Amino acid sequence: MQKLRSLLLEVPKTEIHLHLEALASVDTIWTLMKKHKISYADISSKDDLRKRFEISSLNEFLDLFINVIQDCFRKEEDVDLLIKDAQNYLSRNNIVYAEIFFAPSKFLQNGLEFAELIKRLSAGSGNIERNTGIETRFIIDVSRSFGRDNARANLDLTLKHRNGTIVGIGLGGAEEAGPARDFAPIFEIAAAEGLHVVAHAGEVVGPESIWDALKLLKAERIGHGISAIQDDTLVEHLAERQIPLEICPTSNLLTQKYVKTLNEHPIRALYDRGVNVTVNTDDPTLFGIDLVDEYMRLTNRGFFKPDEIINLVKSNTYATFLPQERKDAIWAAAQKIVASYSAELEIA
Numbered sequence: 001m002q003k004l005r006s007l008l009l010e011v012p013k014t015e016i017h018l019h020l021e022a023l024a025s026v027d028t029i030w031t032l033m034k035k036h037k038i039s040y041a042d043i044s045s046k047d048d049l050r051k052r053f054e055i056s057s058l059n060e061f062l063d064l065f066i067n068v069i070q071d072c073f074r075k076e077e078d079v080d081l082l083i084k085d086a087q088n089y090l091s092r093n094n095i096v097y098a099e100i101f102f103a104p105s106k107f108l109q110n111g112l113e114f115a116e117l118i119k120r121l122s123a124g125s126g127n128i129e130r131n132t133g134i135e136t137r138f139i140i141d142v143s144r145s146f147g148r149d150n151a152r153a154n155l156d157l158t159l160k161h162r163n164g165t166i167v168g169i170g171l172g173g174a175e176e177a178g179p180a181r182d183f184a185p186i187f188e189i190a191a192a193e194g195l196h197v198v199a200h201a202g203e204v205v206g207p208e209s210i211w212d213a214l215k216l217l218k219a220e221r222i223g224h225g226i227s228a229i230q231d232d233t234l235v236e237h238l239a240e241r242q243i244p245l246e247i248c249p250t251s252n253l254l255t256q257k258y259v260k261t262l263n264e265h266p267i268r269a270l271y272d273r274g275v276n277v278t279v280n281t282d283d284p285t286l287f288g289i290d291l292v293d294e295y296m297r298l299t300n301r302g303f304f305k306p307d308e309i310i311n312l313v314k315s316n317t318y319a320t321f322l323p324q325e326r327k328d329a330i331w332a333a334a335q336k337i338v339a340s341y342s343a344e345l346e347i348a
């Protein structure tokens with residue numbers, strides 16, 4: 001297992017489902033609390049904050065995310081700290097390319113300017129690439145949570161201030177409260193403007209939510225999508241079209257909606273039925289996980305064999321919005337590393 005961990009660390013990887021704010025470190029939030037003189041009832045030291053980061057339920061996660069993390073960003077320049085956190089996470093995991101969600105709604109409600117935020121994020125993306133060679137792109141999460149007018153406003157801002165680091169829009173937030181049909185016209189405009197479109201679906205709502213994301217939003221990838229397993233026709237459809245599912249196993253375990261233990265996670269059944277599944281962290285810092293850990297967990301008690309794990313790494317690379325030749329180059333580099341481990345790990 002130690003060998004497999006070394007291989008997973010060494011192999012160049014991609015990640016397509018993680019949220020920028022969820023990369024915020026304890027240091028970042030503590031720095032912002034001091035800078036803006038923000039106090040919270042039960043956080044009076046960095047240690048208190050660190051304890052608050054040790055979440056064990058969805059409620060604790062939402063409380064930390066909404067009431068502390070998102071609340072701390074009071075100036076546009078604050079996102080520079082997130083870029084630093086992102087660089088640390090990506091380098092530590094040897095992720096060479098990542099598509100990162102950025103959800104502007106809460107930042108804008110805090111009075112921050114979209115244009116300036118995007119300028120800083122794009123500059124940050126450039127800095128990461130100069131410092132480490134790692135490429136990052138952003139997907140603007142227009143959000144289900146604040147209604148269609150808010151989502152439309154987010155799209156308009158995205159189109160107005162778009163640059164090469166923004167590759168698409170996504171739909172995250174409250175899946176139950178914000179059904180896909182409310183956002184269909186927004187997604188149609190985004191696609192017509194040449195943006196990629198993705199959507200979280202089937203995370204806490206049944207397969208009908210995934211069908212809606214595919215049919216009404218024309219989503220190119222599905223975030224989570226784990227409730228697909230309840231609908232054979234949908235599973236066949238996903239397998240036939242090879243529509244990638246951005247699966248985040250640890251996140252699903254914390255949500256506790258469809259899976260209580262890893263062994264009952266549908267990722268195995270979906271994989272066996274030919275669905276294009278990929279592995280991602282969703283909220284790495286907040287969940288205290290690295291992408292490498294996420295892959296390693298899937299090998300627990302032979303749930304996935306080493307060669308299958310490598311297949312998942314490959315699927316993630318090919319599910320990115322990179323040009324074909326870049327995908328091929330990343331995978332070619334990965335194969336060289338895999339080959340050097342093949343004898344020890346019985347990987348073909």
Ligand SMILES: [Zn+2]
Pocket residue numbers: 017019172200223282
């Ligand atoms: Zn997500």
